[in-house]
Amino acid sequence: MIKLTALFFVIMFVIGTDTFLISPLIPTLQNLFHIPTEYSGWMVGSYALGYAIFALIAGPLSDGWDRKKVMLSGMVCFSVSTMLCGFATGFWSMFFFRFLAGVSAAFTAPQVWASIPALFPTSKIAKVSGIVMAGLAASQAFGIPIGSLLASAHWYYPFFIIGACALLVAVFIYYALPEMKPNQGQKTKTPIFSRYIPLLNSRMARRAFLAHFLFQCGFFAAFSFIGKWVTDRFHLSIDQAGYVMFFLGLGNIVGSFGGAYVIKKLNRFNTLVVGFLVSIVCFIVLPHLPSVAAFESVYFFIFVNMGIAFPLILRMLNSLNPTIRGTISSLANSIMYAATTLGSWIAGLIYATFNGFSAVGMFTAICFAGSLLSFIFSGILTSQSENKEGVCVINA
Template sequence: MSESKINNSSNYSLMTLILFWSGLVVMSSMYLTIPLISLFSTLFNVSSNVAVWTSSIFAIFFAIGCLFYGPLSDRYGRKKVMVIGLCLLTIVTPIVGLFNNIYWIITLRAVQGAIAATFSPIALIYITEMFPDNRKVHTTGFLVTGFLMAGIVGQVISSLINQYFSWNYTFYIMGLVYLITTFMIITFLPKDNLPRFKRSVLEAVNKMGSLFKVKSLVLCYLVDIMFLMSLMCMYTALGYYLSGPNIGLNSQQILYVRALGIIGILFALTSGLLVNKFDVFRVLIAGLIIAAVSLIMLGIVSNVVVIIILSVIFVAGIAISVSPLISIISQIGGKECGSALSLHTVILFIGAGLGPIFAISLLNTGIESLPYLVMGFILILGVILSLFIKKSFDESVLKVKSL
């Protein structure tokens, strides 16, 4: 695609859709094993504390990978690193389905996570470089929608495939999806022919470390970790609760409940409009309050219909909050925006890895409401932290410029 063609509005729209799709399918891999935790526990005769690592290990290695691929793309190009990563993901993903040993599955899920990290942080930086200012928030909103929707779609895909075939086919089919996605990116996303940084990966990682000297960024990252941690915690706990003796939903019914969460995710598309009408801090704080209150209510109510409605409202609150926080981080990051966004992705998905572990640990106390209540109060802490971020915002932007 030539530079002249890129400036066409329809081409920007196509690029946005490709990025949305790619973010959706790549990040779906993180969530594929959440509905399979109890199955793996039974099938391989291990405790749920072991089976949950098929999900958490992906997120942890994904987070580690994000530290390195952003700097690599600084040197070699955004598109090139994304394409190489997707090629490797296409190869590794079907291999996971070939093994019937829980420890091999966990190991290969770690490899999957490390490879999948080639897309998400780089896609965010790609948008800041390749899109005009009037389309950046809009496109970021679509990409974030894909990331968040993956939390639902990944679970629905694996539940559906396992219901009609077996868990192994989840990985075979996703391998084919990644092959198609690779060709889409090669064909429709323009190459980023921009000046490249010559600093080494280690220098770039050290530069990331200096960002922790900026108080507002540290507070942003503390809020960051809460987003997917609360989402993963809620869905892990909800799956156990809905299938338990008190509710007794079957796998098909739980699948429908997970799918309804997509309604909440779609609110991420409104975040750009809300930010334009109000401001990033008001939208961030409002979204966190909605998520916190609905999560606490989930721990209190027992009516299944109300529980499902509250789960959708909770997801909507999280969806509204993510884009404003990304905008705040990129503004504070300034000339180090790429490094700041890479760290954002690292910390966001560390939270995703901790969420299922957190939920299982709290459920093991025997108190089913505990994951919702604890995570709800943590999100209230996120509201308080957001107020402090707002207070020190201007000072932090100046401090990053001096780094």
């Protein structure tokens, strides 16, 4: 069990590093490829777009296939497409290769979350999920700064290194992960998208996924332009911006490991409400802070909150219907990356229009407020607070 936990941690670390790598590289690639600020967000959005579209297909398909084969194939393709990014010669070639990397990740990462309940006993699921989520947080704390340092030597080094690491991870998937073939009842020839019908018919599910979308849209709108903002505001170099990301990633790690304790003390409802309200205030004041130290301190606190909130949200969504966890996990990831696409695009527009981060921070605060209200009115917080196992089944 330990080796599987470690494997899932590494998978999320590698994919997370690649996902967030573009953020500190935006100023460098913008100058290299002569990209206007209002379009630079698409270097993040192209990856997210590929993920968002194909995760909708990958989820239902994976519920009827061997998850090991899906994860292995996805990781190999992810490795190749990431290395191809290092050969990009302009905006459109980078856009295309990042899109392919997102498509590959859409067939890989959701399998991790869907595999955890299948491979681990119920008593271990929350703990393993927190450790795996810490892999994503660690990618922000360690992967992105390392990538930034490599990029300071040459911009394409991080893509080659991450691609090579992904290929090595694929080897471990092949040898360490057991087969996870679907049950006979899951091997149906029903249309792919029919698996989404129980979710579409549930008011709780619709509102919960809307809340998830607003949360991710706001968060990634702000996150995508951290590197550019600290570079513009405080005149930091690319490696210095990477150190800022390292500090923020530590906050996410703290939240991921400490989330279970906080939720146990406050319960799900209070944890989410307090965390969102505090984050809203922080995003409003963030652009007006006078120094890098003040900025890092406030954003560190935001990332602690996000490290607690994100695994909690994913657990709530996955518990809506345990029989279609692959579909739910892929839909949640698809929504996250669709929100990333929209959020990074909007952030680029308003950053260029209003010449700074203030409007981006306000946009994020509004998204968080809408997300919190949608979670509350969905009933998912109250329903699962009253259920000891955290399972809120909607009928298929």
